[in-house]
Amino acid sequence: MLSLKTVYFIQAGIGILANAFFLIFHIFTIYPVHRLRPTDITTCHLAVVHIVMLLTTLDVVSEDMFKLLNFPNELKCKLLFYFSRVTRGLSISTTCLLSxxxxxxxxxxxxxxxxxxHKLTSYIIIAFFCLWSLNMSANCYMTIYTVAHSNRSNLLNINRYCSLSSMNSIIMALVLTLELSQCGLFVGMMLLSSMYMVIFLCRHQRKSEYLHSMSMSPRISPVKRATCTxxxxxxxxxxxxCVDIIISSFSTTLWRYEPLILDIQRLVGNVYATVSPVVLISSDKRLIDLVHNVIAMITILK
Incomplete structure (x- = not known):
């Protein structure tokens, strides 16, 4: 039977490979032939964010990487957890931007x-700068409270190398308020945009049914396909x-090291980073056509 740690490494490996595949195809295959659309730029940014996020949560890879740089354990923990939090924030904000x-x-x-x-590409670059600035500044406090493992009793283990020291109740309340406000804003905008897209798809469906009744061949338009994706x-x-928040709240309430809860939280937290590139690849007709062409060329060469 596979352990949770093995499942986690398999999940992270699939996620890194899928995001890298999606990113490489866009940069070296689609970009030289076609002009990247605003959604392409945003999904490529999302792929980069997810690659960094998965790498910073891989304890073994991260440990070996920082050993090569000969970083002290304290600094290594601060950097790992800081970039992990920043990329998680960028994941939600970039998904919101995409919607x-x-x-x-x-x-x-x-x-x-x-x-x-008409100027969406220019605004996207500005939006990326704002999102990076927001998430990097909002998580600066983590560099103060993240420490390497020690014998102190008031620490919450966040992985096998690093811990989170306890905060003053006022500071914790302020941090939680800011985090919930930021997350609530992004999730709220995603829900509103989702409602608009559902309305658009319903109208598009009625139009398709009307064209079909007029004996015109109904086809799924690229706009509808992208909207569904x-x-x-x-x-x-x-x-x-929502599932991640429930598990995280339970872990924070316990305020003690629970390896099973931390492993499950890590698995749930990385599911979106693993699944999203698979969804994007399977729904992008250009990528599918390119893959088919590559397979056809390999078959001919054989």
Missing amino acids: IIQVITISPSSFCLSRFK VLLLVSFFVVMY
Whole structure:
């Protein structure tokens, strides 16, 4: 029977390979031939974030990497946990940005956000800068409270090398308020954008049924396919995020080292980073066509 740790390494390995595959195909195959769409730029950014997130939560890989740099244990723990928190924040904020971009893309000219449609690529770069600045500054406090393992009793283990020291009740309340406000804002915007996309898909379905009744061949448009993909990603993220919050709250309430809870939380926290590139690859017709062409060329060469 596979242990949770083995399952975790398999999950992280699949996630890193899938995200790297998605990113490499976009950079070296699609970009030279086609102009990258705003959603392509955002999903590539999401893939980079997920690769870093999965690497920083791989204890063995991270330990070997920092041994080569000869970093002290204390600094290693601070950097590992800090970048892990930053990338998790970027995962939720980039997914939120992706849903908003898709809403702008499919919106009619009368929609209030449609004025951003023509300069969307320029605004995306600004949005990336804002998201990185927000998440890096919001998690700075972790560099103060993250420490290497010691014999102190008031520590909460976050992995097998690092611990989180206890906070003042006022500071903890302030941190939790800021985190919940930030997460609530992003999740709220994702839910609103999801509602808009559902309305769009319903209208598109009625239009398709009308065309079908007029004996016209119904086909799934690229816009509808992209909208369904983004809606699926957002829905899956919200579900996994809620499960992660429940497990995290239970772990924080116990305030003691529970390896099983930490392993389960790590598995749940990385599910979205592993599944999202698979969904994006399987729904991107350009990627599927390229893979088919590569397979055809290999078959011919044989």
